Amino acid sequence: MKKIGIPRGMLYYEYFPIWKDFFEGIGFEVISSNRTNKEIMDRGILYSVDEACLPVKIIHGHVDFLKDKVDFLFIPKIMSIYKREYCCPKIIGLAEMIRNSLDDLPEILDVVYDFNKRRGPEKAYKEIAKTLGVTERQSSRSLKKADKGMDRLLDWLKSDILPDNYAYRKDFKDLLLLGHSYILFDDFINMKVVEKLIDKDINVHFPEDISDDIARKYSNFTKKRMFWTHGRRIIGASNYVIMNHKVDGIIYLSSFGCGLDSVFTHMVSRQAAKYGIPFMNLTLDEQTGEAGINTRLEAFLDMMKWRDSHKDHISSFR
Ligand code: SF4
Incomplete structure (x- = not known):
């Protein structure tokens, strides 16, 4: 054959x-x-x-x-x-x-x-x-x-990166992990970020969890029509969760050398700041050392949790 x-x-x-x-x-x-x-x-x-x-x-x-x-x-x-x-x-x-x-x-x-x-x-x-x-x-x-x-x-993609029997956990923080599917679902490129977040008691959501119709509708808030299909999905999904306060934070996994990501990360970060949602961009490159990424993740999650008890203070992420 x-x-x-x-x-x-x-x-x-x-x-x-x-x-x-x-x-x-x-x-x-x-x-x-x-x-x-x-x-x-x-x-x-x-x-x-x-x-x-x-x-x-x-x-x-x-x-x-x-x-x-x-x-x-x-x-x-x-x-x-x-x-x-x-x-x-x-x-x-x-x-x-x-x-x-x-x-x-x-x-x-x-x-x-x-x-x-x-x-x-x-x-x-x-x-x-x-x-x-x-x-x-x-x-x-x-x-x-x-x-x-x-x-x-989607089930097939998630089965590769989520632990067996993984289920949504009610009292845990919700986080949207943004980026291209070939970064989000490749746990070597993303240095096992999904596993790390789950270990830190975070419910992880993906742009693919949001229907294409919703993403399309929410991508229309930009001044100019988004004509990159993958960008439309990323911007639409993030606008939806930000504008409806569906998550406690957003992490964008961008790729070094990606021109599109350099535009999308700015668009998402501006929108997140407007609605008071913590946002972090992690740029992934050819380095395989995980210490840097672990430190940034921990700092971001600490800040996300800290905000709950300090809601009335000036936020530190802007
Ligand atoms: S430049 Fe960006 S959008 Fe294009 S293939 Fe690379 S990662 Fe994907």
Whole structure:
């Protein structure tokens, strides 16, 4: 059976269930790389350009892990997921970057998804099927089945980073962890922040917990329409929890080298300050020492708890 490799990085964290079910449905074996570790990151840094953001560097390491084990690599060019919205240029150009950075790669299936040009998933999957010598009928039957797999996406993502039997705890503080899915749900990149927060008696919430309809509605408070899909989700989810006082604090996990994050962190921090919600930005880079992050987390959580008993004082986080 021929093997399709799906690197565990970037939009893997948004589409893996549908991709896996689709390829298995048309008769291929799907192999994904291991969870990110130091070796994968180091190899990614070695092969990618210096200017790339951390998630882009890391996905190079995942591709290097897979390249000799599979017949094809699946790295789609996801230009746009919604009409009049776009993905980050580094997501769009990922397949090209990888092609130019790594040698001896198997064939890359880099089909284009572009909802602005009516090249939605149906068309894209049909094209993949044609390349792989599969009939259109088989491909649309498999796609229909695979689509249902997306219902379990969030549970599947959380199962990787939350302890077994984790449940919401009523008297604990609530915190929104913001950022891109490939940072929030990769516990190597984020240095196990989720586990650390849970150990400190915090209920952790993610932007993905908030429905797309709500996020869309609350992203409309910016002066200019947010045309980055991932930014719209981050800004919409944070506006919703801030404006409705749903959480006691917000931590934004941003990536070193991410131009979009540098804008979104400012937008969220300003809105949080306006509504009196503590906010902290943690920028993640290639360093793997955890002491710095632990100190900042502890200080932030202390401050969050301290505010309860000092509500009438001038807040220290502004
Ligand atoms: S949005 Fe930021 S982190 Fe994500 S690929 Fe683009 S530059 Fe990198």
